[in-house]
Amino acid sequence: MKVLVIGAAGMVGRKLLEKVAAEPGVLGGQIDSLTLVDVFAPEAPAALAGVSSSKTVDLSEPGAAAALAAERPDLVIHLAAVVSGEAEADFDKGYRVNLDGTRALFDAIRAEGLKAPYCPRMVFASSVAVFGAPFPPSIPDDFFCTPLTSYGTQKAICELLLADYSRRGIFDGVGIRLPTICVRPGKPNAAASGFFSNILREPLAGQEAVLPVDESVRHWFASPRSAVGFFTHAATMDTSKIGPRRNLSMPGLSATVGEQIAALERVAGPKVAALIKRVPDETIRGIVGGWAQRFDGTRARELGFTAESSFDEIIRIHIDDELGGKIGG
Amino acid sequence: MKVLVIGAAGMVGRKLLEKVAAEPGVLGGQIDSLTLVDVFAPEAPAALAGVSSSKTVDLSEPGAAAALAAERPDLVIHLAAVVSGEAEADFDKGYRVNLDGTRALFDAIRAEGLKAPYCPRMVFASSVAVFGAPFPPSIPDDFFCTPLTSYGTQKAICELLLADYSRRGIFDGVGIRLPTICVRPGKPNAAASGFFSNILREPLAGQEAVLPVDESVRHWFASPRSAVGFFTHAATMDTSKIGPRRNLSMPGLSATVGEQIAALERVAGPKVAALIKRVPDETIRGIVGGWAQRFDGTRARELGFTAESSFDEIIRIHIDDELGGKIGG
Numbered sequence: 001m002k003v004l005v006i007g008a009a010g011m012v013g014r015k016l017l018e019k020v021a022a023e024p025g026v027l028g029g030q031i032d033s034l035t036l037v038d039v040f041a042p043e044a045p046a047a048l049a050g051v052s053s054s055k056t057v058d059l060s061e062p063g064a065a066a067a068l069a070a071e072r073p074d075l076v077i078h079l080a081a082v083v084s085g086e087a088e089a090d091f092d093k094g095y096r097v098n099l100d101g102t103r104a105l106f107d108a109i110r111a112e113g114l115k116a117p118y119c120p121r122m123v124f125a126s127s128v129a130v131f132g133a134p135f136p137p138s139i140p141d142d143f144f145c146t147p148l149t150s151y152g153t154q155k156a157i158c159e160l161l162l163a164d165y166s167r168r169g170i171f172d173g174v175g176i177r178l179p180t181i182c183v184r185p186g187k188p189n190a191a192a193s194g195f196f197s198n199i200l201r202e203p204l205a206g207q208e209a210v211l212p213v214d215e216s217v218r219h220w221f222a223s224p225r226s227a228v229g230f231f232t233h234a235a236t237m238d239t240s241k242i243g244p245r246r247n248l249s250m251p252g253l254s255a256t257v258g259e260q261i262a263a264l265e266r267v268a269g270p271k272v273a274a275l276i277k278r279v280p281d282e283t284i285r286g287i288v289g290g291w292a293q294r295f296d297g298t299r300a301r302e303l304g305f306t307a308e309s310s311f312d313e314i315i316r317i318h319i320d321d322e323l324g325g326k327i328g329g
Numbered sequence: 330m331k332v333l334v335i336g337a338a339g340m341v342g343r344k345l346l347e348k349v350a351a352e353p354g355v356l357g358g359q360i361d362s363l364t365l366v367d368v369f370a371p372e373a374p375a376a377l378a379g380v381s382s383s384k385t386v387d388l389s390e391p392g393a394a395a396a397l398a399a400e401r402p403d404l405v406i407h408l409a410a411v412v413s414g415e416a417e418a419d420f421d422k423g424y425r426v427n428l429d430g431t432r433a434l435f436d437a438i439r440a441e442g443l444k445a446p447y448c449p450r451m452v453f454a455s456s457v458a459v460f461g462a463p464f465p466p467s468i469p470d471d472f473f474c475t476p477l478t479s480y481g482t483q484k485a486i487c488e489l490l491l492a493d494y495s496r497r498g499i500f501d502g503v504g505i506r507l508p509t510i511c512v513r514p515g516k517p518n519a520a521a522s523g524f525f526s527n528i529l530r531e532p533l534a535g536q537e538a539v540l541p542v543d544e545s546v547r548h549w550f551a552s553p554r555s556a557v558g559f560f561t562h563a564a565t566m567d568t569s570k571i572g573p574r575r576n577l578s579m580p581g582l583s584a585t586v587g588e589q590i591a592a593l594e595r596v597a598g599p600k601v602a603a604l605i606k607r608v609p610d611e612t613i614r615g616i617v618g619g620w621a622q623r624f625d626g627t628r629a630r631e632l633g634f635t636a637e638s639s640f641d642e643i644i645r646i647h648i649d650d651e652l653g654g655k656i657g658g
Binding site: 091132142143144145146147148150153156157160161163164167168244245 | 420461471472473474475476477479482485486489490492493496497573574
């Protein structure tokens, strides 16, 4: 099979490629060609060197999408996006990349299908940012999309296009609304959500971390390993069971910061947990206060998507996958 | 004030202009200029001749939206759309007019605002086609948009843009999801929904009409007079009370075909009601079977939008407004 991964240089993209390298059949068949695309040159794991090619492409540039669709991949995994903060700060760039770039990809696939029959699987990374406060205590699968950011608006629009293009048989689409991924590997970053990972990752590496909010703050999580599983499952599942509602809130774990810290203490001990320093930040408290705390996720679970059921598990996955099984840096 | 009406030659557009001619202050102030736009030359009522100008414009053509926005209207009422059946049959035309045309209008207003401060009221005609079956018995205000047509998809996308552009202060938007308008004036048409009006309008004019579905079929209605009221209210209301959820399912009346016919008999007598001929049509039964039967409409009512509470009232409005108060043709 031919596979196209757009946004292959990002965190989820890289983890997905590691998974494919370790389990070559995980995307549903033998891979004959794997095209990796991003605005920065994506790297393929060594095990995939024989079949993969890397391209530095901005999907929103004229002709870019058509060139990718011309390869007629059987599976497209579209992870690329301008992130939330940048899409809010730069109106034109956010709409150009997140909306026009995605629509160009969808239309390029349609144009291929008009030349000769063609209907690839299209797996699209959406976000719980399609929802906006006020929320019910648990957000049901039929809750409306009222985003409060331009990023969330762009994702919600692409979800609508994904469903309509799938209904018309242009491609066979699945939209994946990701929970907040935790523990994110790598360096601490300045994203408002960064502390949810920082307060686990840094202490596990023997470093101090800053907690800017109260321990009562509740949010919605899945591990990077679950995120990869969402995409491999969406790539291979029987989509006849989805029906016309193609966009799915993924399963996850609802937990408070206090529950995160208690799990860290159970898994790694009190000395590690003591590396978390409380430094309240009103700005971050304000931003996070409007975020969703819990999703129902029934539909996605019934369709075979799975995630963690405890924060201990999420922390152990980080220790296994990122720290070689060892705590303390 | 300067007013721009796009889609002014359609049924709702014409009725709205008649209302403005009869009540010059109904849009919130004295009208200094009224620009009427449609793909067919719109006609202004005689009373508005002094201030109005008509333009034949396709909003999706390059430069068209910018020329309209350059007049810097205080109020834009955007009613123009390729209808449901045509948007389904012609993919490119539907997306070009209903999505790209509307986005071009929104972006042209943004471009004006980047030149000098500008934030007009934008009233957008959406549709209950943004919703898709299966439905709960009454569709709540927070039910998700999962359209089952390209038309509904295009309207849902424009709703998302309307909310995001309003949130950013580009314009002050209100999206109006219209119920099925009944009794539609004019000739019987071939739309699948046509019979809901035909079975009232034609008998009231002394003509036979065909009923293609069972009397148990339930649907969601408002009169043309209510539709005009939705737009004049949206043009003049205090939008600070709406909050970020800018798109509203309008109030309406849930009624079965049997209740329609009973009302016709009460208002016009059994001889008139006897002009309805039952000719079952499986295709129309199938289409209508997937339609929404009832909306909650609480938010819109709390914001001051009103509609009829009985079908007798809807029929009397038709007799008053279209038949000069007389039954029988």
